[in-house]
Every structure is written in C-alpha cells, then in structure tokens.
Amino acid sequence: MSNSMPMVPVPDALKTVLEETAKLLWFQKQNGGGDGSCLCAQNQLVGRISAENIEAPEPGYPNHNSSIMDGYAVRTSELASARDACNSMIQRDQGEFVLDFVVIGKIYAGDEQVTSSAATNYRTAVYITTGAVVPEGFDAVIPIEETKFLETSDGLVKIQIIPNKIGSVLNTKPWTWVRTIGCDIPPGTTVLTKGEVIQPVHLALLTQVGISLQSVKVKELVRVGVLSTGNELVADVPGGMATTVSGQIPDANRPLLLAQLSTYGNCEPIDLGIVPDDIGLDVISNKLKNALWDQGVNCVDVIITTGGISMGEKDVMEHVFVEGMNGKVHFGRMNMKPGKPTTFITIDKTIDGKSYRKLAFALPGNPVSASVCTELLVRPCLDLLHRSTRRGSSAITEKKIQIEDEMETFVQWSSENAIVHEEVMATLSSAVVLDNGRPEYHRVCLKRVLDAKFRDSNEPQKYIYQATTTGAQRSSRVLSLRNADGLMLLPRGGPSGCGNDIAQEGMVYPVLLLSPLSDSMLSKPRFKDSIHCKMPILENNISHVVFKLGLIVCFSGEQPQDKNEIISKIESTIIQSINGDSQAVVLHIDTIQLDTNTLAPQLIDIVDGSAMKDVDFIFVVVATGSTAGFHAGLKLSNILDTMLLKKANALAIQLRKAAASQDSLAALFENVVGTVRRGSAVLLTCSDRGLEGAVKSISGSFRHVVGTDHGFHL
Numbered sequence: 001m002s003n004s005m006p007m008v009p010v011p012d013a014l015k016t017v018l019e020e021t022a023k024l025l026w027f028q029k030q031n032g033g034g035d036g037s038c039l040c041a042q043n044q045l046v047g048r049i050s051a052e053n054i055e056a057p058e059p060g061y062p063n064h065n066s067s068i069m070d071g072y073a074v075r076t077s078e079l080a081s082a083r084d085a086c087n088s089m090i091q092r093d094q095g096e097f098v099l100d101f102v103v104i105g106k107i108y109a110g111d112e113q114v115t116s117s118a119a120t121n122y123r124t125a126v127y128i129t130t131g132a133v134v135p136e137g138f139d140a141v142i143p144i145e146e147t148k149f150l151e152t153s154d155g156l157v158k159i160q161i162i163p164n165k166i167g168s169v170l171n172t173k174p175w176t177w178v179r180t181i182g183c184d185i186p187p188g189t190t191v192l193t194k195g196e197v198i199q200p201v202h203l204a205l206l207t208q209v210g211i212s213l214q215s216v217k218v219k220e221l222v223r224v225g226v227l228s229t230g231n232e233l234v235a236d237v238p239g240g241m242a243t244t245v246s247g248q249i250p251d252a253n254r255p256l257l258l259a260q261l262s263t264y265g266n267c268e269p270i271d272l273g274i275v276p277d278d279i280g281l282d283v284i285s286n287k288l289k290n291a292l293w294d295q296g297v298n299c300v301d302v303i304i305t306t307g308g309i310s311m312g313e314k315d316v317m318e319h320v321f322v323e324g325m326n327g328k329v330h331f332g333r334m335n336m337k338p339g340k341p342t343t344f345i346t347i348d349k350t351i352d353g354k355s356y357r358k359l360a361f362a363l364p365g366n367p368v369s370a371s372v373c374t375e376l377l378v379r380p381c382l383d384l385l386h387r388s389t390r391r392g393s394s395a396i397t398e399k400k401i402q403i404e405d406e407m408e409t410f411v412q413w414s415s416e417n418a419i420v421h422e423e424v425m426a427t428l429s430s431a432v433v434l435d436n437g438r439p440e441y442h443r444v445c446l447k448r449v450l451d452a453k454f455r456d457s458n459e460p461q462k463y464i465y466q467a468t469t470t471g472a473q474r475s476s477r478v479l480s481l482r483n484a485d486g487l488m489l490l491p492r493g494g495p496s497g498c499g500n501d502i503a504q505e506g507m508v509y510p511v512l513l514l515s516p517l518s519d520s521m522l523s524k525p526r527f528k529d530s531i532h533c534k535m536p537i538l539e540n541n542i543s544h545v546v547f548k549l550g551l552i553v554c555f556s557g558e559q560p561q562d563k564n565e566i567i568s569k570i571e572s573t574i575i576q577s578i579n580g581d582s583q584a585v586v587l588h589i590d591t592i593q594l595d596t597n598t599l600a601p602q603l604i605d606i607v608d609g610s611a612m613k614d615v616d617f618i619f620v621v622v623a624t625g626s627t628a629g630f631h632a633g634l635k636l637s638n639i640l641d642t643m644l645l646k647k648a649n650a651l652a653i654q655l656r657k658a659a660a661s662q663d664s665l666a667a668l669f670e671n672v673v674g675t676v677r678r679g680s681a682v683l684l685t686c687s688d689r690g691l692e693g694a695v696k697s698i699s700g701s702f703r704h705v706v707g708t709d710h711g712f713h714l
Contacts (some may be wrong), residue, residue, distance in 0.1 A: 007335035022414035048218040056209040060182030065400035071139040072125035101125035141177035227272040227299035266386035285324025307365030338369040338475035365477035416528040421512040426467035434493025443484040486511040508700030556632040577695035594632035637670040644674035656699030659690030666690035
C-alpha cells in the first residue's frame with residue numbers, strides 16, 4: 001500500500017495527475033454527449049469560461065449615427081456654395097465673410113427624432129448634444145465652441161461661425177465629429193471567444209451589441225466533493241474549544257478547503273460532511289460511491305478526503321478507495337513537506353459499453369498539508385478539466401483545434417499544455433532552516449522592493465521580489481497560511497541534500513504564486529514550460545558545486561578596437577551575476593562573426609567542440625554596438641533554436657523581461673534557452689544589454705537544473 005510506495009517528487013506527481021486527468025477528458029470525448037455548457041445568473045458571469053463564440057449582430061455598435069460633441073448638426077453638401085463664395089472673394093476681403101446657419105430644431109441624447117421648425121431656404125443646422133442621434137440627411141457636427149448665437153430681426157434662430165474657424169468649417173468632411181453606425185464594434189466582431197474567461201469588460205461589450213447577459217452560455221463547473229474523516233472531529237463548536245469532549249478537535253479542513261476551492265473559479269465545491277474512522281469500510285465506500293455515481297444534484301466529478309491516509313491502525317481511506325471502490329492508486333507518498341502521505345486514485349467504471357472516470361485525492365489530515373496539496377495538485381487538475389474538453393466538446397479551446405489522434409497523443413498534448421501556477425524568483429529576507437528529510441514548500445509573503453544594488457547607481461532601477469517566511473511551518477499551524485502569497489521551493493538540507501542546513505538571507509529560490517498575477521490566458525504558464533516542473537528532486541542539489549561556463553561572444557560588422565575589453569567585461573558580468581567566482585568559472589571563451597555565410601556550421605563546431613564538452617552552461621552573448629547587432633542576433637537565435645534538444649521557453653522569457661527591465665533595448669533581442677547535449681550543457685543566448693539583470697534573474701534556478709552528476713533536467 002502507500003506506506004510501501006516510493007516517495008515521488010512533486011513535479012512527477014503533478015505530471016501523473018495531469019496525464020490521468022487528460023485520460024478522463026479522452027473518455028468524455030469518446031463518449032460524446034452534450035456540450036457541457038449552462039446558463040448562470042448575471043452576477044455570476046465574471047470569472048466563468050465562455051462556452052461559445054459570440055459575434056456582434058447587425059448593425060454593430062452604435063446602431064445609429066451619434067454626435068461626439070455638443071454642437072450643431074449640418075449638411076456638408078450645403079457648405080460647397082459657401083466655400084465657392086468665400087474663395088471667389090479677394091483675400092483681403094475674406095475676413096469679412098460671414099458663415100451662418102438657421103437652426104431648425106433641437107435633439108437631445110435619448111430623443112428618437114428631432115424637434116424641428118419649418119424648412120427654410122437657408123443653410124440649416126440642428127442643435128445636438130453629445131450622444132444624440134444625428135438627424136437623417138445631416139452628416140457632420142460643428143462643435144458649439146466654434147459658433148456664436150446670432151440675433152436676428154426676421155424671427156429665425158441663427159448661429160454664426162466665429163471668424164477664425166470659418167476656414168476649417170468650410171472644409172468639414174462628411175462624418176466629422178460623428179460616431180457612425182458600427183464604428184466602435186463592427187457587425188461580425190467576436191466580442192466573446194469560446195474558452196475566454198469572462199471579465200467585466202465582456203459584460204459591457206455584450207450589452208452594447210444587444211446580447212442578453214442571461215443568454216450567455218458558460219462552461220459547467222467541475223463538481224468537487226470534500227469529505228473529512230476522523231473520530232476526533234466535530235463539525236461545529238458553538239461555545240468554542242472549551243465545550244468539546246477531551247480529545248476532540250474542530251474540523252477546520254472542510255471550511256478551509258471548501259472556501260479555497262471556491263476561489264479557483266473552476267469548480268463547485270460540495271460539502272460531504274464528516275465520517276468517523278471506525279464506521280466501517282462499506283459505509284464510507286457506499287457514501288463515496290453515491291457521491292460519485294448517483295445522477296443527482298450532489299453527483300461529483302472529483303473527491304477530496306482529508307485524514308485516514310497515513311500509517312496508523314485507523315488510517316483506512318486507501319482501503320476504502322482500493323478495496324471498496326475498485327480504485328487504482330497512482331502514488332501514495334510525495335517527497336515534500338508538508339503533505340508526504342498524499343495519495344492520488346482514479347476510479348474507472350464501464351456503463352453501457354462506455355468508459356467513465358472519477359478522480360480522488362486522499363490528503364493528510366493536518367489542515368496545512370491538505371491546503372498546500374490541494375493547491376499543488378487539485379487546482380491544476382481542476383483547471384485542466386474546466387478549461388478543456390467537457391463531455392464531448394472540442395479539444396482545449398486555446399489552440400482552437402481538435403485533436404483526433406490516439407489517446408496517447410491527446411493525453412500528452414493536454415497534460416503538457418495544462419495551466420500551472422505562475423512563478424517568480426524571490427530573494428529571502430532572512431535565513432530559513434532547511435529540512436534535512438524532504439524538500440519544503442515554504443509559505444512566504446512577497447514584497448516588491450528596489451534591488452539594493454541599484455539604489456545608488458546611475459543605472460535604471462530594478463525591482464525584485466523579497467520573500468519573508470510566515471513563521472513556524474508545522475503542518476497543523478494554519479497561521480502559516482495567513483498572508484501567504486506563495487510557496488517557496490526550498491531544497492532538502494544536510495549532507496544528503498543541498499549540503500547546507502540553512503538557506504541564507506539573500507538566496508534566490510522559485511516561488512509558486514497562490515494568486516495569479518493576471519487573468520489573461522496568454523500569461524498563464526503551461527506545465528511543459530514551468531520552472532517547477534523542470535526541476536529535479538530538490539534534495540539532490542549540491543550547494544558546493546562550481547558551475548563551469550563556456551562563453552561565445554558574437555560581433556557584427558567591423559571588429560571594435562576594444563574587443564578584448566568587451567569580452568572581459570561580459571565575462572566578469574556573468575560571473576559576478578552568479579554570485580561570484582566561488583559559484584562559477586569560465587573554462588573556455590570563443591568569438592564569432594555574425595555576418596558570415598558560415599555562421600551555422602561555425603556555431604555547431606564551437607558548441608560541440610572538445611573545449612565545451614565539460615561545461616555546464618554555454619552563454620552566447622551578442623555585443624550590440626548598434627541596431628545591426630540586434631538584427632544579426634535574430635539570425636543567431638534562429639540558428640541556435642534549431643540546435644536545442646529541449647527548449648526552456650519560460651527561462652527565455654524570464655531572461656528577456658529581466659534584461660529589458662534594466663535596458664529597454666534588450667527587449668529587441670530574441671533569447672533562446674535549452675539543452676544542446678543530452679544530460680549536459682544548457683545554452684543561453686542574450687545580448688550584452690541588460691546582461692547583469694538577465695543572468696541574475698535565473699541564477700537562482702541554476703542549482704535546480706543541475707543534478708549531482710551534472711545531468712540537466714530542463
């Protein structure tokens with residue numbers, strides 16, 4: 001059972017969860033059925049995922065020609081004769097020219113038609129307010145500030161154009177200061193895309209084009225049941241702890257997880273209550289079977305249980321799932337703190353010849369462990385279920401394609417492109433004692449601060465994330481979750497781990513964010529690109545290793561006279577950005593000319609040459625003396641991209657952002673990161689602009705991509 005199972009690294013456990021979740025999606029796809037959509041109340045639309053594309057119907061928005069200004073609607077066709085009359089006057093007399101209009105009516109925003117007086121033989125105008133319908137036959141608006149009211153003796157209401165505006169008014173083009181029909185939102189414009197997370201702006205767009213918000217179809221939420229187990233648990237303690245029987249504790253897990261799940265926006269949490277440990281396997285199994293398979297209002301897709309999953313006599317939940325429900329355990333222990341006993345189970349069932357699957361997460365009973373493991377495993381699982389194929393609908397909507405290949409291809413693509421936690425690199429504000437047994441997902445508060453190295457510098461300021469521990473990290477101490485912004489990935493300490501007992505102040509580690517920085521799908525990291533999921537087992541990181549570097553400096557155009565100084569500065573910048581020569585040494589330096597016809601074969605010869613065979617990281621740096629350097633750099637990046645065995649796009653993006661924050665021109669450069677030899681060197685390309693910021697931004701990841709045998713796990 002789980003206590004005899006090997007401990008699996010969290011990235012491997014998450015990979016398993018996503019793959020098995022993708023198989024569930026495959027079963028739904030093969031079974032066909034409905035589109036998995038529903039309607040919901042208007043006040044619940046924001047945050048839901050659209051189940052359809054919605055286009056603006058005819059005539060678009062606005063549905064009438066409306067005035068942009070307070071002023072007077074006019075006919076540009078009536079200006080032609082006045083323009084000719086003015087032009088026929090000699091120049092010195094044009095200052096005496098008078099341009100006036102008879103005001104025949106008024107129209108205000110919300111009026112259906114103009115209130116007008118009798119027609120005249122004069123040039124006519126209609127007083128109009130901002131947003132009002134431009135009357136039929138009128139095609140421009142003259143702003144009120146370009147006019148003045150004209151006193152008349154013939155009973156007509158007139159306006160006159162002020163002298164210094166006559167020239168511009170005479171040359172008024174049709175539809176000046178008019179919002180024409182469909183100009184803001186042309187008919188056929190997609191105002192909401194299938195798979196898009198609905199935001200407040202979508203409600204405004206839908207309303208403008210006349211779509212009822214009550215008719216918008218959204219994806220069904222995944223239904224998640226939450227069950228607590230344990231003889232010691234009580235559901236409600238009205239009088240507080242003092243009124244409980246000795247040995248009993250309040251059930252904090254269910255309110256915690258139900259509330260936590262409700263913030264994800266991808267599921268509907270269902271409270272399944274509490275069951276005692278000794279109520280019997282059959283009773284617990286039947287309760288869970290009913291929750292999973294009964295076609296009632298409380299039927300769930302995923303079950304989360306807390307407690308009863310460790311190694312004690314009354315830890316029965318694995319027996320419940322395996323023996324009582326015919327479930328399959330995929331892993332029963334994770335190499336992490338907190339949450340070691342976490343168990344993941346799939347429960348398959350054949351009904352009328354069709355395969356169906358439900359998922360179960362048996363989590364530890366301590367509330368912090370349950371919360372952290374829900375965040376690490378359940379949340380990405382629910383995102384994949386919610387955003388992807390639901391009961392036979394099209395494949396993952398972001399790609400706008402359907403995958404019709406065999407299940408293996410579908411599962412691989414779906415799991416690799418599953419959304420996972422956003423990540424930042426953060427600097428510890430104080431020392432933290434490392435656990436000598438397992439890697440730790442340490443709860444931290446984050447603060448964006450100015451990098452101290454730039455405070456007294458003339459260089460552009462750079463901000464970093466600073467992480468502060470939330471205090472004692474006991475799995476029972478819910479206070480460690482309070483104010484936590486993320487989970488910092490700390491390696492296993494001691495001689496069997498990273499070699500250190502303490503993570504010192506100033507050290508940089510990855511942090512998984514508990515709340516996303518953006519709701520945009522484009523900004524969400526995918527499993528295949530995330531730093532976390534490319535990391536090896538954390539305790540295998542050895543702090544005393546000195547990274548061996550290779551350096552290729554690239555020049556474009558005429559060789560600079562200070563070539564050697566440029567190379568030396570680049571080398572020094574890289575070494576110092578990796579925390580000094582105690583952490584890194586450059587074994588080999590080479591140079592190459594970018595504007596050569598043999599660039600590709602020369603690069604291959606250098607990278608694969610004997611001088612680079614023992615290096616850990618190969619830095620390819622373009623000396624950008626001019627914009628020509630950036631153009632040549634693009635050619636270089638395209639060539640190096642083809643040489644990679646495995647790409648690390650997330651690190652490439654991180655390099656680019658960090659470099660651009662230090663030097664905006666660095667954003668013009670296309671960074672490339674990935675492995676060039678199996679189990680060996682990582683290749684990183686960048687420009688010399690923003691080089692320090694770029695290298696510093698990823699230096700904290702170096703220990704997480706190099707194993708003890710210097711194998712790479714990008």
